[in-house]
Amino acid sequence: MRTIDRVLLGAGLLIPFWLFFGVLLTARQFPGYSHVDLAMSQLGAVGAPTHDVSPWLNNLPLGVLFVLCGLGVWRRFQGARLAAVSALLVMLHGLASISAGYFPCDQGCLPAEPSLSQRLHNLSGLVMFLSLTLASTLWIFLARRLLGSPGFAWFCLLCTGLTLVTVGLMAEALESGHGFGLYQRLNYGIAVAWLAVLAWLSRGDAVLPPSNP
Template sequence: MHSNRTLKLGYLAGLITPLWLILGVAAAGSLYPGYSHIDQAMSQLGAEGAPTQSLSPVINNFPLGVLFILFGTAVALSFRSRWARLSGLLIMLHGLGSFGTGYFACDPGCAPENPSANQNLHNLAGLIMAFSLLLAGALWVWLGRRLLTSPGFAVFSLFCTLASLGALPLMAAALESGHGFGLYQRINYGASLLWVAGLAWMLMRRPCT
């Protein structure tokens, strides 16, 4: 039987993920002369040749990976439902993807015509991150009613999932135009992190069983 204290620590890890990302990206961006949070991808903070190449993974990707793995583990251990446990595994997979995007630095600019092996592995890890967390959130559109008896959280999960999805075509268009990619990427990822924090908050408030 897993102690309530252990699970609470896992929930706390999920609760602080949005704040950690905000502080980490802001700190790295402040040390990158001319960096634009509106136009540039977060990955450019750790790109080859960037002034924050070594720092960004250490304060962003790696600690966030740990937080996601801790939270995903807590979610998986909190329920007997296989779907809830699957959502926990997806959150853990997202954490592993965070390690991957930090370890495999993207090429300068992160969008080369002839990507290196590191760039391809970075992109793969990024796709794993995006779709694992998106799917985890989508599962709770249904699980929110069934396991938490909370129609409100189910609606919240739907809103965050749709917001994250809705930002994807905007990111693609911004990539073509060269303007606004950073903004839409932050909306996309921010919606998913808001959902993570929301689930963590709901789980922290559950009565002990």
């Protein structure tokens, strides 16, 4: 395996740590911020004390890391069309992350009349959710064929299921006004953990040639 491919896939291993510490450090500059109740988007919302720093510390670097990791997956599994689709979905997620930072949500992130920036932020968030969820779903079927790993196939199924469950909990929390931040962090944490495991396994030597490109 070439060094460039290891470096690209290594970006996927870095993502969970960057996400954790980036959000933690940004939130420390936001008096009264609650990781349990408030969305991560509120760190970059219009009028927030961390409005200027959050996109540069979180959305932009994370977006670049996702794009690099997606490129690494694409290079590692050349010839496997569904793997290429999953790689493009990971890269799309990275671009949507950058977009979500460039278009901040309105103050409080729940305006009665959302601005264009808020609507584009919401669209970017939807693309982020769908892209990684679809990518993990594809690897339920690709894990055995390309990695020879039934265990990873089950892990993908578990992560996809938990992602759907937690997004439902996010919707309920949005209605009640409590717990949204916690469920959002669980939701995204599961997604980036899945990608980190894929990146780790892809860096190994047990990658099999695609049987049906």
